[in-house]
Amino acid sequence: MKFNLKTPLDQFRLVAILEGISYLLLLGIGMPLKYITHIIIVIKIMGWMHGILFIAYILTLARVAFANKWSLIKVLVAFIASLLPFGTFILDKKLKQEEPKS
Numbered sequence: 001m002k003f004n005l006k007t008p009l010d011q012f013r014l015v016a017i018l019e020g021i022s023y024l025l026l027l028g029i030g031m032p033l034k035y036i037t038h039i040i041i042v043i044k045i046m047g048w049m050h051g052i053l054f055i056a057y058i059l060t061l062a063r064v065a066f067a068n069k070w071s072l073i074k075v076l077v078a079f080i081a082s083l084l085p086f087g088t089f090i091l092d093k094k095l096k097q098e099e100p101k102s
Contacts, residue, residue, distance in 0.1 A: 012064040020088030022050040
């Protein structure tokens with residue numbers, strides 16, 4: 001996975017991957033620790049990290065949507081992808097396929 005971070009699309013893809021990882025960690029590690037061991041601090045830290053990354057996801061989504069003139073449908077699909085486990089990884093794969101070859 002290579003990101004040059006020069007374009008809004010590359011910045012969005014990076015934030016999407018980080019947001020997806022944080023979501024999986026929250027669901028796969030944070031939630032079980034909360035309910036099995038009653039360790040609350042872990043879910044607070046992971047929840048904050050995921051929340052910050054989710055906000056960054058929405059902001060970078062808006063930026064890339066305006067910069068690349070995405071349709072409302074494409075923006076909605078990208079938003080819904082952030083709500084589904086593994087959704088951002090599938091979205092990243094599709095966005096990478098759409099990139100112009102240099």
